[in-house]
Amino acid sequence: MRPRARALLVGLLAAALALQGPGCGLVFHRTQAVDVRCDVPGAQLTIDGAPVAPGSHDLRTGTDHVVTASAPGYVPRTVVIKGKEALAARFLVLDLLWVLAYGAGIVFLIVDLASDSLWDLAPRQVLLRLEPAPPPVDVARAPAAPTPAAPEPALVPVAPAAPAPKRAPPRLPAPLTGQTRVLAVAPAPEAAAWAAGVCALTDAAGARALTGGAAGRAAVLRAVREHLERAVERDDRAVLYFGGGLREADDGEVYLLAADTDPGRLEETAIAAATLADYLERVEGAALLLLVDDAAGDVDPARAAAALAVPGAVTAVGRGEAAGALARGLRRGRADADADARVSAAELAAWLERSLGDRGAVRAAAPGAGAFPVLE
Numbered sequence: 001m002r003p004r005a006r007a008l009l010v011g012l013l014a015a016a017l018a019l020q021g022p023g024c025g026l027v028f029h030r031t032q033a034v035d036v037r038c039d040v041p042g043a044q045l046t047i048d049g050a051p052v053a054p055g056s057h058d059l060r061t062g063t064d065h066v067v068t069a070s071a072p073g074y075v076p077r078t079v080v081i082k083g084k085e086a087l088a089a090r091f092l093v094l095d096l097l098w099v100l101a102y103g104a105g106i107v108f109l110i111v112d113l114a115s116d117s118l119w120d121l122a123p124r125q126v127l128l129r130l131e132p133a134p135p136p137v138d139v140a141r142a143p144a145a146p147t148p149a150a151p152e153p154a155l156v157p158v159a160p161a162a163p164a165p166k167r168a169p170p171r172l173p174a175p176l177t178g179q180t181r182v183l184a185v186a187p188a189p190e191a192a193a194w195a196a197g198v199c200a201l202t203d204a205a206g207a208r209a210l211t212g213g214a215a216g217r218a219a220v221l222r223a224v225r226e227h228l229e230r231a232v233e234r235d236d237r238a239v240l241y242f243g244g245g246l247r248e249a250d251d252g253e254v255y256l257l258a259a260d261t262d263p264g265r266l267e268e269t270a271i272a273a274a275t276l277a278d279y280l281e282r283v284e285g286a287a288l289l290l291l292v293d294d295a296a297g298d299v300d301p302a303r304a305a306a307a308l309a310v311p312g313a314v315t316a317v318g319r320g321e322a323a324g325a326l327a328r329g330l331r332r333g334r335a336d337a338d339a340d341a342r343v344s345a346a347e348l349a350a351w352l353e354r355s356l357g358d359r360g361a362v363r364a365a366a367p368g369a370g371a372f373p374v375l376e
Helices: 003-020 024-028 089-101 103-114 189-199 217-229 263-269 273-281 301-308 322-330 345-359
Strands: 031-038 044-047 050-052 055-060 065-070 077-087 119-122 125-128 180-186 207-211 237-242 246-248 254-256 287-293 314-318 342-344 360-363 371-373
Touching: 031 044, 031 065, 031 119, 065 125, 077 125, 180 189, 180 217, 189 207, 189 237, 189 287, 189 322, 207 217, 217 237, 217 273, 254 273, 254 301, 273 287, 273 301, 287 301, 287 322, 287 371, 301 314, 301 360, 314 322, 314 345, 322 345, 342 345, 345 360, 345 371
Parallel strands: 031 125, 180 207, 180 237, 237 287, 287 314
Antiparallel strands: 031 055, 044 050, 044 065, 065 077, 077 119, 246 254, 314 360, 342 371
């Protein structure tokens, strides 16, 4: 073979190695998307110690990643995403085909193995479920250490004392009848997890969620009418959760921002607080709760709660903490102040007011405005 032809052949082989040398796995993927979420609304999520929002995150393959979730009143949870748990067989097959095609393909396989590109992350979907933290031990009520017994005094005949009148045990009210119907609306992406947490407070048949683009103005008002106004019966409890922004117009009217709201045309594309209140006044149930989370905080919570108030209902407006406060109050009776196995409207309003503090406002219902069951 002539020197010039030999040099050309060597150059072609070198170019092929340079183009294919990185290996199939290294060229096509070094990161993979992993969906990370928590079942407690508003929980703090971290990946490898860095705070993240619920949703999809691109993580490097070939190395482990530690995901944690924590929330007040719950036991923190940690999950490890394995970087070398599942072999990326598709890239291994491609590299082996290069090996069979010409021996230099072994370089591709070695590069992929050395760069951790032949591995997939596992699991690719992580849902961290938090357990409520056990109640703290009340030291003041702990049994005291026994004291030495005093010497017995001399026996003196004493007239028998009259038996104390027997007290009847406290009578708990009858169990609540009917069901809890929940409509959770989350036009804002960060509110989807909060809406899911509120829906988890009842059975699947009684819960309905509108999230993202599905939470348009017309769809929300139609769902309020169909799922609450027309479906809630006299013994039922109704919960409307709205996890979207609020906006106050120049005339002082408060609006709830739907997925299709045009900020420049609030009157036509947003939901006026007065309109929503008119819809909810027609809900005939034993108890009614309107819960709003305005994470942006564009409207004063007290102003919004006053505008959204419905006669006979509990209305609470928070800045991202309302959904979590409701879940903590109903689970295991934290809001049940008198321990009668139910959370009255007054108890729920007091609990939400304590939980939200200066980051929210609550409008309490009139006495006797129904109650919610205590959840396990």
